[in-house]
Amino acid sequence: MASYRESGVRLYAISYDEADALADYAAAHQATFTLLSDPDSEVIESFGILNTLIPPDEHPWYGIPFPGAYAIDGDGMVVAKFFEHNFAVRAGPEQMLAAALGQDFDVPASAEPVQKVTVEVAMDGEYLPMGVTRHLIATFRVPAGQHLYGAPVPDGLIAASIELDDIDGVLSYEPLAPPTSELTLSGSGETLQVYDGDVVLRLPVTQNARAMVKDDEGRHVIISGRVRWQACNDVECFLPESVPFSFRADAGFPVLGDMGPGEGRVPAMNGAAHFQKMIDRRTEQ
Amino acid sequence: MEIQVDTRGAATSGPFFEDAEGFNMPLAPDSANRRIPLGDFPTGPEVGSILPNIVATDQAGNTVDLHADRAGQPAVVVFYRSAVW
Numbered sequence: 001m002a003s004y005r006e007s008g009v010r011l012y013a014i015s016y017d018e019a020d021a022l023a024d025y026a027a028a029h030q031a032t033f034t035l036l037s038d039p040d041s042e043v044i045e046s047f048g049i050l051n052t053l054i055p056p057d058e059h060p061w062y063g064i065p066f067p068g069a070y071a072i073d074g075d076g077m078v079v080a081k082f083f084e085h086n087f088a089v090r091a092g093p094e095q096m097l098a099a100a101l102g103q104d105f106d107v108p109a110s111a112e113p114v115q116k117v118t119v120e121v122a123m124d125g126e127y128l129p130m131g132v133t134r135h136l137i138a139t140f141r142v143p144a145g146q147h148l149y150g151a152p153v154p155d156g157l158i159a160a161s162i163e164l165d166d167i168d169g170v171l172s173y174e175p176l177a178p179p180t181s182e183l184t185l186s187g188s189g190e191t192l193q194v195y196d197g198d199v200v201l202r203l204p205v206t207q208n209a210r211a212m213v214k215d216d217e218g219r220h221v222i223i224s225g226r227v228r229w230q231a232c233n234d235v236e237c238f239l240p241e242s243v244p245f246s247f248r249a250d251a252g253f254p255v256l257g258d259m260g261p262g263e264g265r266v267p268a269m270n271g272a273a274h275f276q277k278m279i280d281r282r283t284e285q
Numbered sequence: 286m287e288i289q290v291d292t293r294g295a296a297t298s299g300p301f302f303e304d305a306e307g308f309n310m311p312l313a314p315d316s317a318n319r320r321i322p323l324g325d326f327p328t329g330p331e332v333g334s335i336l337p338n339i340v341a342t343d344q345a346g347n348t349v350d351l352h353a354d355r356a357g358q359p360a361v362v363v364f365y366r367s368a369v370w
Binding site: 004008009010011012013014015016017019021022023025026031034035036037038043044046047048049051052053054058061062064065066067068069070071072073074075076077078079080081083085086087088089090093096097100101102130131168169171208209210269271274275278 | 288290291304305306307308309310317318319320321322323324326327328329330331332333334335336337339341342343344345346349351352354355357358359360361362363364365366367368369370
């Protein structure tokens, strides 16, 4: 939340809860962002995202949205959306902040020009809770006069990409990449998608608890894979390259409400009483 | 848009049910509070459009006009199921 405050990006979270439930939630979690109450799901319906897989008589579940998030710029324009088909999965705050700031594909300043392509891989958070996505961020630095390829590429060329090893319990989703520019080959007339200069690629990852290992230092997962690319200049292409990466990320379960005992639950917001109130309000009508 | 329910994993037996991505929960995949779409589902305003304004009550009981409240700053707007359950 500090990074949102420091960068001036406002955070709003809207749900079909009553305002008094949101007040208890905010107090229990020391939430400093704005929680908005939409108890009759009017906003949710106006956005067209009411979860219609739940019929109106299924209390109190009816009225929730297909969950997701929007990053908007200073003009209020939607610059990115974060919706997952699996409701057990949700986007982490770091990627939404980067999108709202328009910085998701910014290449950090570098001191020295490179003589050959270099790549660094990092995750946009220290911690990987079950079901929360973080982004693996690969930063390619490309010598002047060379370019990399974006997908799709014709046979024989390798697009720049981040690939995860097949690790049981580690999941990845659609990769994200900045726009390419087009390069038409003079000989064949074939058009290629290229990245001119340095480029950042992102791969959303999460874990489903099967990959978690618990030891004396707590729970963690090992994230490993490789980055691939092929660099070319106007005259020739160099051999495809592949660089492995592997790192340990602290892991755990997401924080849950206080509907019952269990690890990670916050026993302070009186959730069971609010839940009963939700049912009563919807069944007494 | 015809929205399908994702019932993959429904064959696993309780008390924990594993969905198609290997997430385990004590709820069958067709439970209302775990029902998820298979394939496309609506995700609201498109990238490139202006986010429709939201006027709603906040946790302090104040009415918030989102676009006025953010005062020209970028924002992240999260729609989630519930703070209670």
